[in-house]
Each structure stands twice: as structure tokens, then as C-alpha cells.
Amino acid sequence: MRYIDHASVVKRMSGRMIVNKIFQAIFLVATLFALLTLGVLFYRIISQGMGFLTPDFFMNFSSRFPEKAGIKAALVGSLWMMAVVAPVSLILGVGSAIYLEEYATKNKINSFIRMNIANLAGVPSVVFGLLGLTIFVRALSLGNSILAAGFTMSLLILPVIVVASQESIRAVPKELREASYAMGATKWQTIAKVVLPSAIPGILTGGILALSRAIGETAPLVVIGIPVIIQFLPENFLSQFTAMPMQIFDWAKRPQEAYQSVAAAGIIVLMIFLLAMNSIAVIIRNKFQKRY
Amino acid sequence: MALNEQKDKKSVQQLIAIQKGKKGKKWFEKSIPVILFVIASISVLTTFGIVFTLIFETFEFFRRVPILDFIFGKEWLPFSNSQPRYGILPLIAGTLKVTLIAVVVAVPIGLASAIYLSEYASDNMRRVIKPVLEVLAGVPTIVYGFFALTFVTPLLQQFIPELKIFNALSPGIVVGIMILPMIASLSEDAMSSVPNSIREGALALGATKLEVAMKVVLPAALSGIMASIVLAVSRAIGETMIVALAGGSTPRFDMDMTDSIQTMTAYIVQVATGDAGYGTTIYYSIYAVGFTLFLFTLLMNWLAHAISKRFREEY
Numbered sequence: 001m002r003y004i005d006h007a008s009v010v011k012r013m014s015g016r017m018i019v020n021k022i023f024q025a026i027f028l029v030a031t032l033f034a035l036l037t038l039g040v041l042f043y044r045i046i047s048q049g050m051g052f053l054t055p056d057f058f059m060n061f062s063s064r065f066p067e068k069a070g071i072k073a074a075l076v077g078s079l080w081m082m083a084v085v086a087p088v089s090l091i092l093g094v095g096s097a098i099y100l101e102e103y104a105t106k107n108k109i110n111s112f113i114r115m116n117i118a119n120l121a122g123v124p125s126v127v128f129g130l131l132g133l134t135i136f137v138r139a140l141s142l143g144n145s146i147l148a149a150g151f152t153m154s155l156l157i158l159p160v161i162v163v164a165s166q167e168s169i170r171a172v173p174k175e176l177r178e179a180s181y182a183m184g185a186t187k188w189q190t191i192a193k194v195v196l197p198s199a200i201p202g203i204l205t206g207g208i209l210a211l212s213r214a215i216g217e218t219a220p221l222v223v224i225g226i227p228v229i230i231q232f233l234p235e236n237f238l239s240q241f242t243a244m245p246m247q248i249f250d251w252a253k254r255p256q257e258a259y260q261s262v263a264a265a266g267i268i269v270l271m272i273f274l275l276a277m278n279s280i281a282v283i284i285r286n287k288f289q290k291r292y
Numbered sequence: 293m294a295l296n297e298q299k300d301k302k303s304v305q306q307l308i309a310i311q312k313g314k315k316g317k318k319w320f321e322k323s324i325p326v327i328l329f330v331i332a333s334i335s336v337l338t339t340f341g342i343v344f345t346l347i348f349e350t351f352e353f354f355r356r357v358p359i360l361d362f363i364f365g366k367e368w369l370p371f372s373n374s375q376p377r378y379g380i381l382p383l384i385a386g387t388l389k390v391t392l393i394a395v396v397v398a399v400p401i402g403l404a405s406a407i408y409l410s411e412y413a414s415d416n417m418r419r420v421i422k423p424v425l426e427v428l429a430g431v432p433t434i435v436y437g438f439f440a441l442t443f444v445t446p447l448l449q450q451f452i453p454e455l456k457i458f459n460a461l462s463p464g465i466v467v468g469i470m471i472l473p474m475i476a477s478l479s480e481d482a483m484s485s486v487p488n489s490i491r492e493g494a495l496a497l498g499a500t501k502l503e504v505a506m507k508v509v510l511p512a513a514l515s516g517i518m519a520s521i522v523l524a525v526s527r528a529i530g531e532t533m534i535v536a537l538a539g540g541s542t543p544r545f546d547m548d549m550t551d552s553i554q555t556m557t558a559y560i561v562q563v564a565t566g567d568a569g570y571g572t573t574i575y576y577s578i579y580a581v582g583f584t585l586f587l588f589t590l591l592m593n594w595l596a597h598a599i600s601k602r603f604r605e606e607y
Contacts, residue, residue: 016503096331
């Protein structure tokens with residue numbers, strides 16, 4: 001008895017192969033769509049903003065006249081904000097990760113902390129802005145200062161840093177820890193001198209990527225009321241300031257055509273920043289990545 | 293001689309005993325987990341902070357505006373001097389329009405990319421495409437908003453002349469592009485984790501690659517794919533800058549895609565950039581809207597979590 005009708009299989013096979021090829025082409029086109037979008041996006045922004053990207057653009061404050069508008073205040077403001085976000089978010093993030101990976105036992109409180117971090121990662125950034133407005137700007141009366149914005153951004157990227165640090169701490173093999181204990185080291189000595197040094201490239205990579213998100217994030221800054229027209233550079237962490245995405249948002253909203261180009265020039269500066277940070281992250285990942 | 297050496301050098305056991313005698317070290321060692329626990333609780337405090345500020349200020353809002361008017365009201369006119377209305381439905385409609393368009397754009401393209409990457413692509417191809425998706429995922433949303441306003445809208449206006457400068461279609465498409473990498477890479481992860489033995493079984497029975505992908509891999513990875521889509525929807529609901537720049541600020545309760553809209557997030561931005569004073573009803577309304585938004589995204593995140601937990605396939 002023959003279960004398979006050879007003739008009909010042969011007859012249908014070529015059709016099925018053709019359908020396979022057609023769909024392969026469709027899937028490829030869909031995949032290339034992402035590539036195309038990215039290309040168009042970069043091309044549009046560069047061709048629009050390049051003309052405004054003069055040395056003056058970096059030396060001027062924002063202005064009522066598009067040709068005199070510059071990104072100086074926003075660029076310096078973003079750097080000041082990063083000076084708050086980087087230490088705060090790294091200390092909080094790495095500290096939480098060490099606790100969860102090395103000290104936490106499997107009890108209800110710790111699994112609650114874990115679940116909480118996962119949930120926090122899904123909260124929209126605009127809601128973090130509302131938190132920052134209520135707690136930092138009003139309750140702690142920091143005003144719309146660098147500190148208030150920096151704290152808000154730190155909390156926003158905290159889940160990302162915690163998860164990235166947890167992963168790289170988990171990747172440190174058990175044998176290293178056991179060898180350290182066998183030499184008589186205490187738990188903290190083991191963590192500080194064995195685990196963290198091997199985990200630091202992964203932590204830095206994740207941390208830099210998270211910081212690059214904080215640099216580009218706009219919504220929380222809008223909600224906590226960061227001003228856009230700032231004609232001075234910040235003096236300390238309680239100064240008013242403005243940041244690059246905020247400035248771009250303001251330019252993009254203006255009705256005059258010329259401001260579109262100014263906004264595009266601002267976007268180029270922002271994207272160069274992000275690209276540089278991402279490249280550093282990739283270099284660290286490739287250079288220090290250890291395989292056990 | 294030998295005896296003298298013994299006297300000078302201490303044994304390891306003695307050294308440990310001396311170390312243990314140092315109280316300071318011990319105290320230090322014990323305080324570390326406590327400090328780290330406090331640091332780890334800050335994330336919990338953040339969640340409590342978010343929930344409590346939202347509930348607290350929303351409560352204040354509901355003392356001024358009846359809760360039923362808020363939930364079922366079909367008009368959102370907070371800036372009206374004579375008769376301000378606070379019905380959330382128009383803002384939800386705006387959010388849903390954008391989300392719907394984003395899903396229509398991102399799900400087919402994202403899934404097709406995921407299938408291509410996991411089933412067809414060579415390693416070289418994957419090495420090119422994956423970083424592109426990562427870059428696309430890392431583009432700040434303000435840049436996407438600018439792109440929607442200055443490129444996508446004028447482009448669409450060539451095909452749809454009645455399209456307004458601010459509309460639902462253009463930000464919807466761009467939000468779709470924004471969530472595309474998320475769907476593609478998470479779904480690809482789910483498909484790649486389907487073991488090769490199952491694929492080979494199907495191929496050995498004479499299935500083509502397409503049949504393997506559609507009838508074997510896709511069903512096996514369905515829970516991961518569904519979870520990725522739900523997570524992406526949550527991101528689309530919470531997306532702010534794209535809709536604030538390209539969506540406009542006209543809350544309307546209908547399904548018109550070509551006219552100006554307002555989403556929940558865009559309303560918060562509008563109030564924050566305006567000059568509504570602290571303590572006014574408008575000020576409290578952004579918390580009520582934020583709370584609604586928070587509930588929507590929380591629901592989606594839990595749904596994604598439940599899907600991937602409930603239907604997880606273990607191989």
C-alpha cells in the first residue's frame with residue numbers, strides 16, 4: 001500500500017517551492033524596510049540641517065532669529081544633567097543589582113523588588129515626568145533645576161541599568177567566587193575585588209546605553225517644565241537649564257520654515273552624541289568581553 | 293633555627309583569628325547588605341511614588357470634576373472659559389487611533405522581519421540587519437516626531453490631499469516604525485529559541501522553509517510573539533513626543549484618521565508647555581489623564597507577562 005501519491009507530490013512541489021521563494025522575497029523586503037527608513041531619516045535630517053551646522057551654532061544661545069539660533073545652552077545643559085544622571089543612576093542601579101544577585105534570598109520582599117523593577121521598565125516616560133514634577137520640583141522644591149531633571153532621568157533609566165548589571169554579574173562564573181572564598185576572602189571582598197571587576201565591562205556597556213537614552217528623552221523634561229529660552233549657562237546643580245531634546249522640540253514646533261532646519265541641525269548634534277556613546281559602549285563590549 | 297622561624301611566622305589559622313578579632317571589619321561586612329537593600333528599595337519607592345502621586349492628585353481632581361463625567365464624557369474642553377468639560381473619551385480615542393495605525397504598520401513588517409531573520413537570513417545578513425534594528429530602536433522619539441511632522445505628513449499629503457498638517461495617520465505610522473524593532477527583535481528571539489530538531493523534523497517530511505516557518509515555528513513561538521506585540525502596544529500607548537509634534541491638539545471622539553487629534557500623552561505635554569497655574573483644575577487634570585495612561589500601560593504589561601508565563605513552551 002502506498003501512503004504517498006508520488007505523482008501528486010511532484011506536481012505540487014514546484015508550486016510550493018515558488019510560493020516559498022515569493023514569501024522569502026516578501027520577508028526580505030519587509031526586513032529592508034527598516035534599513036530604508038533609517039536611510040531616509042538620516043538623509044533627510046542631514047540634508048536639512050547641514051547648512052545650519054556652523055561654528056556659530058555651537059557658540060550661540062537660542063534666538064528669535066533662526067539664523068542666530070544656537071545650541072550652546074542646551075548642549076552644556078545636557079552635559080550638566082548627565083553629570084547628575086551618570087553617578088546617581090549607576091550607584092543606584094549597580095547597588096540594586098549586587099543586592100539582587102549576591103545577597104537577596106528567595107523571599108517575598110525580594111521577588112517583589114524584582115517584579116517591581118520589571119513593571120517600572122514599562123511605565124511611560126511622561127508618567128516619570130509627573131513623578132518628577134510632584135516629588136522633585138514641588139515637594140522637595142528643587143524647581144526646574146538640573147538636579148530635579150537629573151533625578152527624574154536617573155529613576156527613568158534605573159530599570160535598564162539594574163537589568164544590564166544583573167546580567168553581567170550573573171555571567172561571572174561561580175568558580176571565581178568560590179576560589180575567592182577559598183582564599184579566605186569575605187563576601188564583600190569577593191564582590192568588590194573579584195565579581196565587580198569581571199562584571200564591569202557589561203555594566204558599563206549597559207550603563208552607557210541607558211545614559212544615551214536619558215540624553216535623548218524629552219517627555220519628562222517637558223512635564224517638569226524645563227524652559228527653552230535660556231540665555232545663560234548653568235552655574236551649579238540648582239541652576240535653571242535647558243537640554244538638547246527640549247530645544248529641538250521647541251524649534252520643531254515653531255511655524256517658521258527656517259526653524260525646521262535649525263531643529264534638524266540640533267538633531268544632528270544630538271545624534272552625533274548618541275552615536276559616540278553607542279560606539280564607546282560597543283568598543284567596551286568587544287574589547288573587554290570575557291568568555292569563560 | 294627552625295624553631296625560631298616558627299615563632300616569627302603565624303599560621304593561617306592564627307591570621308584568620310586575628311582578622312576575626314577586628315570588630316570594625318565585621319561591622320562593615322554586616323552593614324553592606326543593609327545598605328544595598330536600601331538602594332534596591334529605591335525602585336520600589338519610585339513605584340510607590342508614582343502610584344501615590346497619581347492617585348493623590350487624581351483624587352483632588354475628582355473633588356472638582358465628577359468621576360462619571362470624566363470616564364464617560366465625550367467632550368474634552370478644559371480650556372473653555374465658560375463651560376470646561378473633562379470627558380476622557382476623546383483623548384482615549386486619539387490614543388487608540390495612533391496605536392491602531394502603529395500596530396497595523398508594525399506587526400506585519402515586524403513579524404516578517406523576524407521570520408526572515410530567524411528562518412531565512414544568513415549569518416552575514418543578520419550581522420547587518422540586527423545593528424540597524426538596534427540603531428532604529430535607539431533613535432530618540434523627538435527625532436521621530438520631527439520626521440513625522442516634516443517628512444511623513446507632507447509625503448502622505450501627496451496621496452491624500454484632504455490630510456491636515458496635524459493628523460492621526462502620520463504619527464501613527466511613525467510610532468509603528470518606532471515599535472517595529474521591538475516586535476522584530478523580541479519575536480526573533482522567541483522564534484530562534486524553537487529548537488532546530490523540530491525544524492529538521494518538518495523539513496525531513498518534505499515541508500518547504502515557508503511551511504516550516506508558518507506551520508511549525510510560528511505556532512511554537514506564538515506566546516513570545518504575542519507578548520512582544522502586547523509590549524509594543526504598551527509602548528505605543530505611552531509614546532509622547534511623536535504625537536505631541538505631529539498629532540495636533542484637538543481632542544475629538546471619532547475615528548477620523550485625517551484630522552487633528554489629541555492623545556492622552558499629548559494633552560499632558562500641552563498643559564506642561566502652557567501656563568496653567570499650580571492648583572487649577574487643569575493642573576490636576578494632567579494627573580487624572582496620567583493615571584488613566586498608567587493604568588492602560590500597566591494592564592498591557594501584565595497581559596504580556598501573563599501570556600509569556602501561561603503559554604511558555606519548554607523544550
